[in-house]
Amino acid sequence: xxxxxxxxxxxxxxxxxGEINIDTSPELRKAFDQYTDQGIKKVIIDCQNLAYIDSxxxxxxxxxxxxxxxxxxxxxICNLAEKVKSVFEVTKLDKLFDICLNQEQAVERFK
Amino acid sequence: xxxxxxxxLFPQEVPQLVEKILKKLKNSGIKEDVLFDLKLAxxxxxxxxxxxxxxxxxxxxxFLKIIKKKDKLEICIEDKGKGFDHKxxxxxxxxxNLTKQSGRGVFLIKKFMDxxxxxxxxxxxxxxxxxxxxx
Numbered sequence: 447x448x449x450x451x452x453x454x455x456x457x458x459x460x461x462x463x464g465e466i467n468i469d470t471s472p473e474l475r476k477a478f479d480q481y482t483d484q485g486i487k488k489v490i491i492d493c494q495n496l497a498y499i500d501s502x503x504x505x506x507x508x509x510x511x512x513x514x515x516x517x518x519x520x521x522x523i524c525n526l527a528e529k530v531k532s533v534f535e536v537t538k539l540d541k542l543f544d545i546c547l548n549q550e551q552a553v554e555r556f557k
Numbered sequence: 558x559x560x561x562x563x564x565x566l567f568p569q570e571v572p573q574l575v576e577k578i579l580k581k582l583k584n585s586g587i588k589e590d591v592l593f594d595l596k597l598a599x600x601x602x603x604x605x606x607x608x609x610x611x612x613x614x615x616x617x618x619x620f621l622k623i624i625k626k627k628d629k630l631e632i633c634i635e636d637k638g639k640g641f642d643h644k645x646x647x648x649x650x651x652x653x654n655l656t657k658q659s660g661r662g663v664f665l666i667k668k669f670m671d672x673x674x675x676x677x678x679x680x681x682x683x684x685x686x687x688x689x690x691x692x
Contacts, residue, residue, distance in 0.1 A: 468604055469569040498593070500600050500660040508656055529593045536668040537661055538650040 449477050457488040459549060459555060463495035474503070478510040487519030489496030490552045494525035499533055511543065520544070522552035559630075560623040565615060566576060568604045575599045578623065583683040585625055587688060592651065594669040598684055602634050610636025629671075630686045640678030641674065 449472035455484055462521040466474055470543055488511070511521045524546040526534065534540045548551040559581055566574060579596055587595070602639035603619060617637040624631045647654055649661045669671050672685040 465572070467571050467572045467600065483623060498596065500597060501659070502604075505658040506659060508658060512656060529590065533597070533665070537664070538655060542655045 451477075452461050454553065455517045457485075457490060457553060458486050459492055461492040461494065463497075464543060465498040466506065467498065467500045468494065468502040471479075471502045471506045473475065474506050475509070478506070478513070481542050482517065482519075485517075488512065488529045488556050489514060489519070490522045490524060490546075490547065491501055492525050492549055492552075493523060493530060496511060496527065496530055499530055504533070504539060507543070508539075512534065520556065522555060525547050558621070562620055562621045564603070564607075565617075565618045566603075566607060566619075567615075568613075570595055570605050571600055571603045571607070575603070582625075582630070587630070588628070591686060591688060595607065595632075598666045598670045598686075599632065601665050602682060602684065605662050606634050606636035606638075609641065610638035611671075612638060623639060628687060628689050630688060631682050632684045632686075634679075634684075635681040638680055640680045643675045643679045 447462060447464040447466060450463070451460070452459045454472070460477065461472070464470070478500075491507070504512060514521050522544045525548055526545060534543065534545065544555065558648055560578055564574065565619065575596055578599065579592055581593060582595060598645050606619040608615065611619065622633040622636040643663065647660055649655070649657065650666050654660065663673075666684060668685040674683050675681065676683070
Protein backbone atom coordinates (compact mmCIF):
# COMPACT_ATOMS: atom_id res chain seq x y z
CA UNK A 447 0.00 0.00 0.00
CA UNK A 448 1.20 3.51 -0.81
CA UNK A 449 -0.26 6.79 0.35
CA UNK A 450 0.33 9.89 -1.75
CA UNK A 451 -0.67 13.06 0.07
CA UNK A 452 -1.54 16.39 -1.49
CA UNK A 453 -2.85 19.52 0.17
CA UNK A 454 -5.37 21.78 -1.53
CA UNK A 455 -6.04 24.77 0.72
CA UNK A 456 -7.47 23.27 3.93
CA UNK A 457 -8.19 19.86 2.37
CA UNK A 458 -5.82 16.90 2.49
CA UNK A 459 -6.16 14.45 -0.38
CA UNK A 460 -4.76 11.00 0.39
CA UNK A 461 -4.48 8.86 -2.72
CA UNK A 462 -4.15 5.25 -1.68
CA UNK A 463 -2.81 2.61 -4.01
CA GLY A 464 -2.57 -1.14 -3.49
CA GLU A 465 -4.52 -2.81 -0.73
CA ILE A 466 -5.98 -1.89 2.63
CA ASN A 467 -5.89 -5.13 4.58
CA ILE A 468 -5.05 -6.37 8.07
CA ASP A 469 -1.34 -5.99 7.30
CA THR A 470 -1.46 -2.46 5.83
CA SER A 471 -4.21 -0.96 8.02
CA PRO A 472 -1.81 0.05 10.85
CA GLU A 473 0.22 2.15 8.39
CA LEU A 474 -2.93 3.86 7.19
CA ARG A 475 -4.01 4.50 10.78
CA LYS A 476 -0.64 6.19 11.41
CA ALA A 477 -1.22 8.55 8.47
CA PHE A 478 -4.73 9.33 9.76
CA ASP A 479 -3.28 10.00 13.25
CA GLN A 480 -1.10 12.69 11.70
CA TYR A 481 -4.07 14.37 10.02
CA THR A 482 -6.08 14.59 13.21
CA ASP A 483 -3.00 15.58 15.26
CA GLN A 484 -2.38 18.43 12.80
CA GLY A 485 -5.96 19.60 13.21
CA ILE A 486 -6.93 18.79 9.61
CA LYS A 487 -10.70 18.64 9.35
CA LYS A 488 -11.27 17.99 5.65
CA VAL A 489 -9.97 14.72 4.25
CA ILE A 490 -10.48 13.12 0.84
CA ILE A 491 -9.47 9.51 0.34
CA ASP A 492 -8.89 8.96 -3.38
CA CYS A 493 -9.22 5.25 -4.17
CA GLN A 494 -8.48 5.34 -7.90
CA ASN A 495 -5.59 2.90 -7.49
CA LEU A 496 -7.01 0.96 -4.57
CA ALA A 497 -7.40 -2.64 -5.70
CA TYR A 498 -8.68 -4.26 -2.51
CA ILE A 499 -10.13 -3.57 0.93
CA ASP A 500 -11.11 -6.00 3.67
CA SER A 501 -13.05 -5.65 6.93
CA UNK A 502 -10.02 -4.33 8.82
CA UNK A 503 -9.59 -1.64 6.15
CA UNK A 504 -13.25 -0.67 6.48
CA UNK A 505 -12.79 -0.48 10.27
CA UNK A 506 -9.80 1.86 9.83
CA UNK A 507 -11.84 4.20 7.60
CA UNK A 508 -14.76 4.15 10.07
CA UNK A 509 -12.33 5.09 12.85
CA UNK A 510 -11.07 8.09 10.85
CA UNK A 511 -14.62 9.18 10.02
CA UNK A 512 -15.60 9.08 13.69
CA UNK A 513 -12.52 11.01 14.78
CA UNK A 514 -13.13 13.69 12.16
CA UNK A 515 -16.82 13.96 13.09
CA UNK A 516 -15.84 14.41 16.73
CA UNK A 517 -13.79 17.44 15.68
CA UNK A 518 -16.55 18.69 13.34
CA UNK A 519 -14.52 17.49 10.38
CA UNK A 520 -15.56 15.67 7.22
CA UNK A 521 -14.36 12.72 5.16
CA UNK A 522 -15.05 12.10 1.48
CA ILE A 523 -14.14 8.96 -0.42
CA CYS A 524 -13.83 9.06 -4.21
CA ASN A 525 -12.88 7.11 -7.33
CA LEU A 526 -13.87 3.68 -6.02
CA ALA A 527 -13.20 0.85 -8.47
CA GLU A 528 -16.19 -1.41 -9.14
CA LYS A 529 -15.16 -4.33 -6.92
CA VAL A 530 -14.00 -2.15 -4.02
CA LYS A 531 -17.23 -0.19 -4.31
CA SER A 532 -19.20 -3.42 -4.03
CA VAL A 533 -17.58 -4.03 -0.60
CA PHE A 534 -18.92 -0.63 0.57
CA GLU A 535 -22.33 -1.33 -0.96
CA VAL A 536 -22.98 -4.78 0.50
CA THR A 537 -21.94 -3.59 3.96
CA LYS A 538 -24.14 -0.47 3.49
CA LEU A 539 -21.12 1.67 4.31
CA ASP A 540 -21.90 3.63 1.16
CA LYS A 541 -24.67 5.13 3.35
CA LEU A 542 -22.27 5.98 6.18
CA PHE A 543 -19.50 7.51 4.06
CA ASP A 544 -19.89 10.35 1.59
CA ILE A 545 -18.88 8.52 -1.60
CA CYS A 546 -18.02 10.84 -4.50
CA LEU A 547 -17.43 10.09 -8.16
CA ASN A 548 -14.09 11.87 -8.34
CA GLN A 549 -11.81 14.37 -6.57
CA GLU A 550 -13.54 17.37 -8.16
CA GLN A 551 -16.93 16.32 -6.82
CA ALA A 552 -15.42 15.62 -3.40
CA VAL A 553 -13.79 19.09 -3.24
CA GLU A 554 -17.05 20.67 -4.43
CA ARG A 555 -19.02 18.93 -1.65
CA PHE A 556 -16.82 20.56 0.99
CA LYS A 557 -18.05 23.99 -0.13
CA UNK B 558 -6.80 -30.39 -4.92
CA UNK B 559 -5.27 -26.91 -5.14
CA UNK B 560 -4.33 -26.47 -1.49
CA UNK B 561 -4.15 -28.88 1.47
CA UNK B 562 -2.27 -27.10 4.20
CA UNK B 563 -1.76 -26.78 7.94
CA UNK B 564 -1.23 -23.12 8.80
CA UNK B 565 0.40 -21.45 11.79
CA LEU B 566 0.44 -17.73 11.10
CA PHE B 567 -0.20 -14.36 12.69
CA PRO B 568 -3.28 -12.61 11.26
CA GLN B 569 -1.18 -9.95 9.51
CA GLU B 570 0.68 -12.72 7.61
CA VAL B 571 -2.53 -14.06 6.08
CA PRO B 572 -2.75 -11.65 3.08
CA GLN B 573 0.67 -12.82 1.87
CA LEU B 574 -0.40 -16.47 2.01
CA VAL B 575 -3.68 -15.67 0.26
CA GLU B 576 -1.73 -13.91 -2.49
CA LYS B 577 0.27 -17.10 -3.14
CA ILE B 578 -2.94 -19.15 -3.23
CA LEU B 579 -4.50 -16.65 -5.65
CA LYS B 580 -1.61 -17.12 -8.08
CA LYS B 581 -2.39 -20.84 -8.14
CA LEU B 582 -6.09 -20.12 -8.64
CA LYS B 583 -5.32 -17.65 -11.42
CA ASN B 584 -3.15 -20.22 -13.15
CA SER B 585 -6.03 -22.66 -12.96
CA GLY B 586 -8.06 -20.28 -15.16
CA ILE B 587 -10.28 -18.48 -12.62
CA LYS B 588 -11.42 -15.02 -13.76
CA GLU B 589 -10.25 -11.74 -12.14
CA ASP B 590 -13.61 -10.68 -10.67
CA VAL B 591 -14.05 -14.12 -9.10
CA LEU B 592 -10.49 -13.94 -7.74
CA PHE B 593 -11.40 -10.73 -5.86
CA ASP B 594 -14.32 -12.52 -4.17
CA LEU B 595 -12.16 -15.52 -3.27
CA LYS B 596 -9.41 -13.26 -1.93
CA LEU B 597 -11.83 -11.43 0.35
CA ALA B 598 -13.48 -14.63 1.60
CA UNK B 599 -10.16 -16.42 2.18
CA UNK B 600 -8.64 -13.47 4.06
CA UNK B 601 -11.71 -12.96 6.25
CA UNK B 602 -12.18 -16.67 7.02
CA UNK B 603 -8.51 -17.40 7.77
CA UNK B 604 -8.10 -14.30 9.94
CA UNK B 605 -11.28 -15.20 11.85
CA UNK B 606 -9.98 -18.74 12.39
CA UNK B 607 -6.64 -17.51 13.76
CA UNK B 608 -7.96 -14.52 15.72
CA UNK B 609 -11.32 -15.66 17.07
CA UNK B 610 -11.16 -19.46 16.58
CA UNK B 611 -7.66 -20.16 17.89
CA UNK B 612 -7.68 -17.01 20.00
CA UNK B 613 -4.24 -16.01 18.59
CA UNK B 614 -2.68 -19.10 20.21
CA UNK B 615 0.42 -19.64 18.06
CA UNK B 616 0.58 -23.33 19.05
CA UNK B 617 -2.76 -23.98 17.37
CA UNK B 618 -3.07 -24.65 13.65
CA UNK B 619 -5.65 -23.82 11.06
CA PHE B 620 -6.34 -26.36 8.31
CA LEU B 621 -7.10 -25.16 4.81
CA LYS B 622 -8.30 -27.22 1.87
CA ILE B 623 -9.20 -25.86 -1.55
CA ILE B 624 -10.66 -28.20 -4.12
CA LYS B 625 -11.43 -27.15 -7.69
CA LYS B 626 -14.21 -29.06 -9.36
CA LYS B 627 -15.55 -28.61 -12.87
CA ASP B 628 -17.91 -25.73 -12.06
CA LYS B 629 -17.04 -24.72 -8.52
CA LEU B 630 -14.38 -24.10 -5.93
CA GLU B 631 -14.78 -25.60 -2.47
CA ILE B 632 -12.87 -24.11 0.44
CA CYS B 633 -12.74 -25.77 3.87
CA ILE B 634 -11.20 -24.07 6.89
CA GLU B 635 -10.93 -25.61 10.33
CA ASP B 636 -9.59 -24.11 13.53
CA LYS B 637 -8.86 -25.62 16.92
CA GLY B 638 -11.08 -23.30 18.93
CA LYS B 639 -14.33 -23.77 20.83
CA GLY B 640 -16.59 -22.60 18.02
CA PHE B 641 -19.00 -19.69 18.11
CA ASP B 642 -22.69 -18.90 17.81
CA HIS B 643 -22.74 -18.55 14.03
CA LYS B 644 -26.54 -18.67 13.90
CA UNK B 645 -26.98 -15.47 15.89
CA UNK B 646 -24.48 -13.07 14.41
CA UNK B 647 -25.41 -9.41 14.52
CA UNK B 648 -26.25 -7.89 11.17
CA UNK B 649 -23.55 -5.25 10.45
CA UNK B 650 -25.81 -3.37 8.02
CA UNK B 651 -28.40 -2.15 10.53
CA UNK B 652 -28.08 1.51 11.51
CA UNK B 653 -26.81 0.90 15.05
CA ASN B 654 -24.06 -1.44 13.83
CA LEU B 655 -22.83 0.59 10.85
CA THR B 656 -20.12 2.39 12.84
CA LYS B 657 -18.91 -0.76 14.64
CA GLN B 658 -15.26 -1.61 14.07
CA SER B 659 -15.82 -5.36 13.84
CA GLY B 660 -18.42 -7.97 12.92
CA ARG B 661 -18.26 -7.82 9.10
CA GLY B 662 -16.07 -10.85 8.32
CA VAL B 663 -18.67 -13.62 8.12
CA PHE B 664 -21.17 -11.23 6.50
CA LEU B 665 -18.67 -10.44 3.71
CA ILE B 666 -17.97 -14.15 3.16
CA LYS B 667 -21.71 -14.82 2.80
CA LYS B 668 -22.09 -11.97 0.31
CA PHE B 669 -19.04 -12.73 -1.85
CA MET B 670 -19.32 -16.53 -1.88
CA ASP B 671 -22.28 -18.57 -3.14
CA UNK B 672 -22.59 -20.87 -0.13
CA UNK B 673 -21.30 -20.89 3.43
CA UNK B 674 -21.91 -23.62 5.99
CA UNK B 675 -20.53 -24.08 9.47
CA UNK B 676 -19.87 -27.43 11.16
CA UNK B 677 -18.71 -28.63 14.56
CA UNK B 678 -20.12 -25.65 16.41
CA UNK B 679 -18.43 -23.16 14.09
CA UNK B 680 -14.87 -24.56 14.21
CA UNK B 681 -15.15 -25.71 10.63
CA UNK B 682 -16.56 -23.93 7.61
CA UNK B 683 -17.11 -24.89 4.03
CA UNK B 684 -17.63 -22.22 1.40
CA UNK B 685 -18.41 -22.65 -2.27
CA UNK B 686 -17.95 -20.36 -5.26
CA UNK B 687 -19.50 -21.29 -8.58
CA UNK B 688 -17.12 -20.48 -11.39
CA UNK B 689 -19.26 -20.30 -14.50
CA UNK B 690 -22.10 -18.05 -13.40
CA UNK B 691 -23.66 -15.96 -16.13
CA UNK B 692 -22.11 -17.98 -18.97
